[in-house]
Amino acid sequence: MNYSNLTQRYFDAAAALAGVLTGPGTGRGAAGSRAHGTWVQFDLRVDPGEARSIQAARFLAYACPHTIAAAAWMAEAAVGRSARAAAPDSAQGLRERFAIPVEKLGRLLIVEDAWNAAIKACTGSTAG
Amino acid sequence: MNAPVYLDYAATTPVDPRVAAVMAQCLTLQGAFGNAGSGHAFGDTAGAVVESARQQVAAAVGALPAEVIFTSGATEANNLSIFGVANYYRSQGQHIVTVRTEHKAVLDPCRELERRGWRVTYLAPRPDGMVDPAQVAAALRADTVLVCVMHVNNEIGVIQDVAAIAAVCARHGAARLHVDAAQSAGKCALDFAAFGCDLMSLSAHKVYGPKGVGALLVSQRRGVRLEALHHGGGQERGLRSGTLPTHQVAGMGAAFRLAQESAGTEGARAALLRQRLWQGLSALGGVLRNGAEANSVPQILNASFADVEGESLLALVWPHIAVSAGAACTSAVREPSYVLRALGRDDRLAESSLRFSLGRFTEERDIDVAVAAVAQALTRLRKIGGA
Numbered sequence: 001m002n003y004s005n006l007t008q009r010y011f012d013a014a015a016a017l018a019g020v021l022t023g024p025g026t027g028r029g030a031a032g033s034r035a036h037g038t039w040v041q042f043d044l045r046v047d048p049g050e051a052r053s054i055q056a057a058r059f060l061a062y063a064c065p066h067t068i069a070a071a072a073w074m075a076e077a078a079v080g081r082s083a084r085a086a087a088p089d090s091a092q093g094l095r096e097r098f099a100i101p102v103e104k105l106g107r108l109l110i111v112e113d114a115w116n117a118a119i120k121a122c123t124g125s126t127a128g
Numbered sequence: 129m130n131a132p133v134y135l136d137y138a139a140t141t142p143v144d145p146r147v148a149a150v151m152a153q154c155l156t157l158q159g160a161f162g163n164a165g166s167g168h169a170f171g172d173t174a175g176a177v178v179e180s181a182r183q184q185v186a187a188a189v190g191a192l193p194a195e196v197i198f199t200s201g202a203t204e205a206n207n208l209s210i211f212g213v214a215n216y217y218r219s220q221g222q223h224i225v226t227v228r229t230e231h232k233a234v235l236d237p238c239r240e241l242e243r244r245g246w247r248v249t250y251l252a253p254r255p256d257g258m259v260d261p262a263q264v265a266a267a268l269r270a271d272t273v274l275v276c277v278m279h280v281n282n283e284i285g286v287i288q289d290v291a292a293i294a295a296v297c298a299r300h301g302a303a304r305l306h307v308d309a310a311q312s313a314g315k316c317a318l319d320f321a322a323f324g325c326d327l328m329s330l331s332a333h334k335v336y337g338p339k340g341v342g343a344l345l346v347s348q349r350r351g352v353r354l355e356a357l358h359h360g361g362g363q364e365r366g367l368r369s370g371t372l373p374t375h376q377v378a379g380m381g382a383a384f385r386l387a388q389e390s391a392g393t394e395g396a397r398a399a400l401l402r403q404r405l406w407q408g409l410s411a412l413g414g415v416l417r418n419g420a421e422a423n424s425v426p427q428i429l430n431a432s433f434a435d436v437e438g439e440s441l442l443a444l445v446w447p448h449i450a451v452s453a454g455a456a457c458t459s460a461v462r463e464p465s466y467v468l469r470a471l472g473r474d475d476r477l478a479e480s481s482l483r484f485s486l487g488r489f490t491e492e493r494d495i496d497v498a499v500a501a502v503a504q505a506l507t508r509l510r511k512i513g514g515a
Contacts, residue, residue: 001439001443001460003443011440011443013322014508015508015511015512016511018511018512019515020514034476034513035474037437037475037476037479039513041514060437060512060513060514061512061513062435062437062513062515063440064437064438064439064440065439065440065443068440101460101461102460103460103461104460104461107433126387
C-alpha cells in the first residue's frame with residue numbers, strides 16, 4: 001500500500017510519541033478493540049489552571065499505519081491547546097490531511113472517540 | 129538503501145540463467161523459432177525441442193511424456209482439469225470434493241461449477257493444515273466424479289498425502305483425483321505414477337522457469353478423459369489447441385531438469401536456512417508457526433506475530449524483505465487469509481502472519497536480514513501498541 005509523505009513521516013515517528021502518562025491532571029481515553037483490528041488510547045495531562053491547556057500527550061495504538069500516523073499527529077498537535085477547544089482535527093479532517101482511503105474512515109472515528117474520551121477524563125466534558 | 133531481500137520464492141522465482149540461455153535459443157532466426165506444428169525443417173527443429181522438453185518434465189515428475197499437456201500455467205491446468213472432467217463425466221454425477229485451503233485457481237472453478245448446479249464438498253483441514261484421507265473417504269458419494277487436493281500448500285507449505293488420498297479415490301472407483309502440484313517440483317518428492325493421481329497441475333515459474341507456461345498431467349494408465357476448453361488446431365492431443373510457445377516450453381523443460389538434478393541438495397540447504405530463520409523468529413516471542421512442520425517443504429515458513437497489526441507489520445518489513453502477507457489487499461482494507469482462517473487462526477493472527485519462502489539464491493545473510501527486520505518491527509509496534 002502507498003502512503004502519503006505525511007502518513008509515512010508520522011508512522012516513522014510514532015514510537016517517539018507513543019506511551020502513557022500518569023499522575024495528577026492526567027486523563028486517559030480509549031476506543032476500539034484489538035480483537036476488531038483497531039484500538040487507540042490517548043493520555044493527556046492538562047494544567048489545573050483556568051486555561052486547561054494540554055501540557056503533554058501520548059498515545060498507544062494497535063492499528064494500521066494510517067491510524068497510527070493520525071493518532072501520533074493528534075498527540076503532537078495537542079500540546080499547548082486548550083482541552084476545552086475542539087480536537088486538533090476531526091476524523092474527516094484527518095482523512096484529508098493524511099490522504100487516507102475512505103474505507104478507513106471508521107478507524108479515524110476510533111481516533112476521534114479515543115480523543116474525546118481522554119478529554120472527558122481530563123475535564124469532565126467532551127471537547128469543543 | 130539496499131534493495132529488499134527476496135524471500136517470496138513461493139510467489140514466483142527468477143528464471144535461472146541456465147534456463148534463460150535455453151529459452152534464448154528458441155527465439156531468433158538462428159534458433160528453434162519455428163512453429164512446432166509445421167512440417168518443414170524449422171517446424172521439425174521446434175518440434176524436437178518441444179518433445180525434448182516434454183520428456184524432461186515427464187522424467188522429473190514420474191509421468192509418461194504423452195501424459196504432459198502444456199498449458200499457459202497452473203491456473204489454466206487447474207481449469208482444464210476441473211472443467212474438462214466435469215464436462216466429460218457429468219452424466220456420471222455432479223459432485224466434487226475439495227479442501228478449503230486449496231488455491232483460488234481450484235476453488236474458483238469449483239464455485240463456478242456450483243453456480244452451474246454442481247454440488248461441492250469443501251473439507252476442513254486439521255489445525256496443522258493436513259487433510260486426513262478418511263475425511264475424503266467420508267465425503268465421497270455415489271455421484272462424486274472428481275476430488276481436488278493440492279500437494280504442497282502455497283501459503284503454509286504442508287505436503288498432503290496424495291498417495292493415500294489417491295488410494296481412497298481408487299477404491300471409490302469413479303472419483304478421479306486432481307492434484308495441484310504447482311508448488312511441489314524441486315521442493316519435495318513428486319511422482320505422478322507412484323502417487324496414483326489421475327490429473328496433476330504443474331507450473332514453470334515456481335521452479336526457476338518462465339511465467340506463462342505450465343502443464344496438466346493426464347494419466348493414460350488410468351484412462352482419464354477430458355473435454356477440451358480450447359478449440360482450434362488440435363495441439364496437445366486436442367486438449368489444448370494453440371501454437372506451442374517453444375521458448376516457454378523449452379524453459380519449463382530445462383527448469384524441471386535442473387530441479388530434478390538439484391532437489392536433494394537444495395532441499396537440505398533450504399532446511400538449514402529455514403531452521404536458522406525459525407530460531408531467529410521464535411526467539412522474538414509471541415511467534416506462532418502455521419502449518420505442520422513435520423509435513424512441510426523446507427522452503428516455506430509461515431508464522432503469525434502476536435500483538436502487532438498486520439498492515440503495520442508489512443509497512444515496516446517490506447522495505448527490508450519481500451515476503452507475502454497473511455492477508456489479501458482486495459481494497460484499502462485487507463482480508464485475512466482464508467487458508468489461515470481455515471486452520472483456526474483468528475483474524476488478527478491471520479492478518480499478522482508472514483510467509484517466508486526461500487529459494488535457490490537465498491543465503492544465510494538474507495535470513496539474518498529477515499530476522500533483524502522482523503525484530504525491529506515487532507519492537508516498534510509492540511511499543512506503539514503498549515503490548
